[in-house]
Amino acid sequence: xxxxxxxxxxxxxxxxxxxxxxxxxxxxxxxxxxxxKHECAFRDALxxxxxxxxPTAVLDWLRWRHRxxxxxxxxxxxxxxxxxxxxxxxxxxxxxxxxxxxxxETRPCAQPRxxxxxxxxxxxxxxxxxxxxxxxxxxxxxxxxxxxxxxRTQPAGENEQAELSRxxxxxxxVLEPIMAVVPDEANQLAVLRTLRDYLAQPADSxxxxxxxxxxxxxxx
Numbered sequence: 151x152x153x154x155x156x157x158x159x160x161x162x163x164x165x166x167x168x169x170x171x172x173x174x175x176x177x178x179x180x181x182x183x184x185x186x187k188h189e190c191a192f193r194d195a196l197x198x199x200x201x202x203x204x205p206t207a208v209l210d211w212l213r214w215r216h217r218x219x220x221x222x223x224x225x226x227x228x229x230x231x232x233x234x235x236x237x238x239x240x241x242x243x244x245x246x247x248x249x250x251x252x253x254x255e256t257r258p259c260a261q262p263r264x265x266x267x268x269x270x271x272x273x274x275x276x277x278x279x280x281x282x283x284x285x286x287x288x289x290x291x292x293x294x295x296x297x298x299x300x301x302r303t304q305p306a307g308e309n310e311q312a313e314l315s316r317x318x319x320x321x322x323x324v325l326e327p328i329m330a331v332v333p334d335e336a337n338q339l340a341v342l343r344t345l346r347d348y349l350a351q352p353a354d355s356x357x358x359x360x361x362x363x364x365x366x367x368x369x370x
Contacts, residue, residue, distance in 0.1 A: 172207035176244035179206055183213050183265045185221075192216045196233065205244035212237060217267055306339055314342040321345060328368040 151159075168180045185192050192213060193201060201209055212232070219229040306314060318325055325345070332338045341364055348354075348361040 172210075175248070176205040176207035177247050181206070181210050181213075183210060183217065183267070185213055185217065185267050188216070188221055188267055191220070195220065195229070204241065205247070208237070208240045208244055211240065221267055304336075304339075314339065314346065317342055317346045317349070321349075328364065331368050 165182045168178070168182065171178050172180075195216065196212075201212075204212070215229065215232040215236075219225040219232065325341070328341060329338055332341055344357075344360050344364050348357045351357050
């Protein structure tokens with residue numbers, strides 16, 4: 151690890167430590183974000199609220215909310231919700247400013263990393279400024295039988311029942327000794343479905359493996 155990488159990692163750890171300290175003392179001095187040229191717009195968006203009266207942890211959180219809802223993306227509803235609902239609650243939870251609000255000074259060699267928002271700084275660029283990636287299609291559980299859960303032993307519909315009956319007729323010589331040791335109808339359906347899948351895709355290693363397991367279990 152290079153010296154630069156170590157310093158970045160240590161700055162992140164310092165930011166995490168500051169976050170933990172804020173849980174105990176929200177008024178402790180420090181910050182993890184610098185809005186840079188957006189600071190004036192941030193203060194204007196608060197409608198005259200004196201940010202210097204806010205608990206330090208709350209102010210840091212509010213700057214991050216401004217970045218995410220007004221700079222990286224334009225989400226006016228989320229910003230208004232943060233100011234009107236979340237901010238008063240966080241200020242109340244922080245309690246009054248303690249006499250020793252400053253706390254101990256952080257050592258210069260362990261200053262928390264400050265994320266800058268200026269677009270000119272490469273590290274300050276946020277992934278939120280990029281277009282949303284298309285969502286992947288929702289995964290449906292099951293093995294293609296149109297049902298959720300464990301489809302191999304679920305009752306067959308009318309069309310599937312006809313298909314499985316055909317599979318049985320065409321492969322009766324193979325299936326009869328297997329069906330003789332299968333205890334119930336649900337597991338017999340599983341056997342038929344397994345053979346159907348194997349016959350439909352004989353080159354599919356998984357389908358072949360499942361069918362060989364059925365045969366091995368019947369001979370055991």
